[in-house]
Amino acid sequence: MGQGSRVPGQQSGLTLIELVIVIAILGVMLALIIPRLGEIGDANLKQSARHLTGMIRFLRDESEATKKVLRLRFDVTGGHYWIEERAAPASTGEKPASDFKRYTSVMGPEGTLTGQTTFRDVKVASHPDDPYIQFTPDGWVEQAMIHLRNGDNKDFTLKVKPLTGDTELLDGYVEEG
Numbered sequence: 623m624g625q626g627s628r629v630p631g632q633q634s635g636l637t638l639i640e641l642v643i644v645i646a647i648l649g650v651m652l653a654l655i656i657p658r659l660g661e662i663g664d665a666n667l668k669q670s671a672r673h674l675t676g677m678i679r680f681l682r683d684e685s686e687a688t689k690k691v692l693r694l695r696f697d698v699t700g701g702h703y704w705i706e707e708r709a710a711p712a713s714t715g716e717k718p719a720s721d722f723k724r725y726t727s728v729m730g731p732e733g734t735l736t737g738q739t740t741f742r743d744v745k746v747a748s749h750p751d752d753p754y755i756q757f758t759p760d761g762w763v764e765q766a767m768i769h770l771r772n773g774d775n776k777d778f779t780l781k782v783k784p785l786t787g788d789t790e791l792l793d794g795y796v797e798e799g
């Protein structure tokens with residue numbers, strides 16, 4: 623008998639046992655993969671939180687190094703954030719202007735949340751209706767609660783600590799306190 627020839631009456635194909643084994647392997651693979659699909663939203667959220675954390679640390683250090691008052695301004699509905707600096711006084715001896723302008727830095731002109739991550743709100747006690755965090759040359763960082771929501775509508779809170787500018791990512795919508 624040469625290769626490729628069959629015994630009369632024998633059919634080629636998979637046996638029932640082989641089919642059951644293949645289905646079982648596919649079932650195990652799906653059981654391992656499907657739960658991880660939900661983590662994609664968490665990955666985007668964590669990436670956004672890491673970028674915000676890096677931006678906050680940078681602004682604390684940058685404010686101290688340049689002796690400028692800086693702030694991180696948020697567009698809550700658009701999912702964007704950017705750096706602003708206090709405008710310099712018009713002449714020496716004059717009190718600094720209270721208005722701010724965009725600040726160009728190595729961190730880029732503007733940050734954007736990743737994927738389906740959105741801002742729910744940004745809460746700062748001294749100005750609850752104006753979403754920004756201020757950084758002063760003496761190393762002070764305003765305490766803030768940045769509330770984020772991932773693509774699965776799960777809430778998270780990025781808590782910004784004063785003085786150090788450290789952040790902590792917490793599950794759920796956490797109020798200040």
